[in-house]
Amino acid sequence: MADEQTIPIPSVKRLPSYLRIVRQAKENGEKSISATRLASDLSLKPIQVRKDLASTGVEGRPKTGFPIDELIVSITHALGWDNSTDALIIGAGNLGSAIAAYDGFSAYGLRIVAIFDKDPRKIGQRIGGLEVLPVDTIYQYIKSHRVTIAVITVPAAQAQATADMLVKCGIRGIWNFAPRNLRVPEYVVMQRTDLAASFAVLSVKLGRKYREETEGDSSEEEINA
Amino acid sequence: MADEQTIPIPSVKRLPSYLRIVRQAKENGEKSISATRLASDLSLKPIQVRKDLASTGVEGRPKTGFPIDELIVSITHALGWDNSTDALIIGAGNLGSAIAAYDGFSAYGLRIVAIFDKDPRKIGQRIGGLEVLPVDTIYQYIKSHRVTIAVITVPAAQAQATADMLVKCGIRGIWNFAPRNLRVPEYVVMQRTDLAASFAVLSVKLGRKYREETEGDSSEEEINA
Numbered sequence: 001m002a003d004e005q006t007i008p009i010p011s012v013k014r015l016p017s018y019l020r021i022v023r024q025a026k027e028n029g030e031k032s033i034s035a036t037r038l039a040s041d042l043s044l045k046p047i048q049v050r051k052d053l054a055s056t057g058v059e060g061r062p063k064t065g066f067p068i069d070e071l072i073v074s075i076t077h078a079l080g081w082d083n084s085t086d087a088l089i090i091g092a093g094n095l096g097s098a099i100a101a102y103d104g105f106s107a108y109g110l111r112i113v114a115i116f117d118k119d120p121r122k123i124g125q126r127i128g129g130l131e132v133l134p135v136d137t138i139y140q141y142i143k144s145h146r147v148t149i150a151v152i153t154v155p156a157a158q159a160q161a162t163a164d165m166l167v168k169c170g171i172r173g174i175w176n177f178a179p180r181n182l183r184v185p186e187y188v189v190m191q192r193t194d195l196a197a198s199f200a201v202l203s204v205k206l207g208r209k210y211r212e213e214t215e216g217d218s219s220e221e222e223i224n225a
Numbered sequence: 226m227a228d229e230q231t232i233p234i235p236s237v238k239r240l241p242s243y244l245r246i247v248r249q250a251k252e253n254g255e256k257s258i259s260a261t262r263l264a265s266d267l268s269l270k271p272i273q274v275r276k277d278l279a280s281t282g283v284e285g286r287p288k289t290g291f292p293i294d295e296l297i298v299s300i301t302h303a304l305g306w307d308n309s310t311d312a313l314i315i316g317a318g319n320l321g322s323a324i325a326a327y328d329g330f331s332a333y334g335l336r337i338v339a340i341f342d343k344d345p346r347k348i349g350q351r352i353g354g355l356e357v358l359p360v361d362t363i364y365q366y367i368k369s370h371r372v373t374i375a376v377i378t379v380p381a382a383q384a385q386a387t388a389d390m391l392v393k394c395g396i397r398g399i400w401n402f403a404p405r406n407l408r409v410p411e412y413v414v415m416q417r418t419d420l421a422a423s424f425a426v427l428s429v430k431l432g433r434k435y436r437e438e439t440e441g442d443s444s445e446e447e448i449n450a
Contacts, residue, residue, distance in 0.1 A: 007429065009426060009429075012422075012425050012426055012429045013419070013422035013425060013426060014422070015425055016404060016419075016421035016422055016424075016425045017381075017404050017405065017419075017421070017422075020381060020404060020421075021381075024382075041405075042405060042406055043405070043406040043407070043408055044406065078429070079425050079428050079429060080428045080429060080431065080432035081428060085428065093329075094326065094327045094329055095327055095329060097326075098322075098323030098324070098326060098327050099323070101319065101322075101323060102319045102320055102323050104318075104319055104320060104420075105420075105424070107421075108421055108424055108425070108428075109428075110424055148431070149427070149431070156242075156245060156246075157249075172431060172434070172435075173427050173428075173430075173431040175423070175424065175427055179241065179242045179245060180242065180266075180267060180268070181267055181268040181269065182268070183268060187434060187438070189427060189430040189431045189434055191423055191424070191426055191427035191430070193418070193420065193423045194238070194241075194242075195329075195330075195418065196241035196242070196245075196329075196332075196333055197237075197238035197239070197241060197242075198400070198416055198418045199241075199330070199333055199335055199400065199416070200237050200238060200240055200241045200304050200333070201234055201237055201238060201416055202374070202398050202400055202414060202416035203304050203305045203306060203310065203333075203334075203398075204232065204234075204237045204303070204304060204305060205398075205414040205416070206305065206373070206374070206397060206398040206414045207305035209397070209412060209414055210397075213412070
């Protein structure tokens with residue numbers, strides 16, 4: 001039995017994709033699935049898939065591949081998604097509202113249980129079935145509901161103060177969508193998703209492609225007719 | 226004058242954050258801004274900020290720092306955000322709707338101009354001011370509106386077919402939110418944002434922290450990959 005403590009982060013990032021395909025296969029009544037099939041579905045190399053799955057402790061069988069029920073258990077456990085994890089959102093602006101309303105997180109055991117804001121005009125509004133709560137009630141909420149994960153979607157200028165406040169309230173994992181690097185104590189886990197940074201990379205790469213084409217020999221394919 | 230072709234991708238990812246702060250400073254009536262101030266606001270090292278800004282071609286001045294107007298022009302140009310870029314969304318599910326309704330993209334020159342779906346129940350609905358259009362009208366739309374960027378938010382199983390179709394229609398840049406690696410011709414730029422993968426990393430790191438604490442021995446510090 002492998003210890004999930006040893007799974008490398010790049011493998012961790014691929015596990016949700018395997019889990020999604022395996023669950024779909026189960027719904028289709030399949031009993032086992034091969035690494036080759038997973039690799040093909042995800043445009044990965046089979047050796048990579050076998051390594052990733054082995055790191056979760058599941059064992060493949062000759063010919064048939066991986067037993068689907070075992071695979072779901074081992075991946076889910078490796079991700080710590082055995083039980084639904086409650087999380088709250090701080091910041092009921094556009095992005096916070098979008099995340100609160102996005103029900104795709106439940107597939108990975110993430111349940112958004114509350115959304116907070118300090119703007120009196122937003123408090124009391126309903127977003128994705130949740131009522132926006134005043135941020136000064138957050139300490140009480142975290143203590144009574146034992147929430148450990150928070151999603152930060154406040155404006156960048158308020159992000160550090162928000163993180164500090166969350167840490168004081170006992171939050172241990174922060175998913176930060178604000179475009180800022182936040183300082184937290186070593187015992188708190190910080191994961192950042194910066195949509196502006198992603199789009200910047202797309203824009204710049206696209207600009208480079210265009211320049212390559214106009215500057216270089218355009219022996220490449222004809223471009224959008 | 227630096228050529229933006231040479232800006233390293235990690236620098237590209239930081240440029241939107243600089244731009245945001247510099248624009249804010251301009252709104253506050255400031256005329257110049259120092260690398261130290263930017264570094265402090267973003268928890269970066271000043272040397273890093275200076276390198277990043279130099280790569281856009283702007284020059285700082287002793288004492289006063291960078292002239293704000295020049296800085297905005299050089300960063301915007303380096304990112305290719307001089308003009309607003311039109312993009313369309315394929316997939317009017319929860320995530321597609323969230324992205325369509327999120328108006329934060331306009332700050333980086335990204336304008337969502339249309340959203341498409343194949344589900345007849347979704348077609349005609351309004352999301353973020355846009356009417357959901359039938360996906361079989363997409364070729365005509367792209368040709369007549371000269372859109373070059375598409376955001377994919379369809380279910381994973383349909384993502385590759387969607388990308389193939391978009392490429393045939395002349396799309397050159399794809400921002401893929403579907404949890405799948407998509408194959409596209411070499412002349413198309415693909416940028417992927419996988420929210421499940423981000424949350425997986427947060428979950429696993431959080432689990433490791435808890436185990437470190439309960440097991441007492443935190444000698445297994447090869448974690449923060």
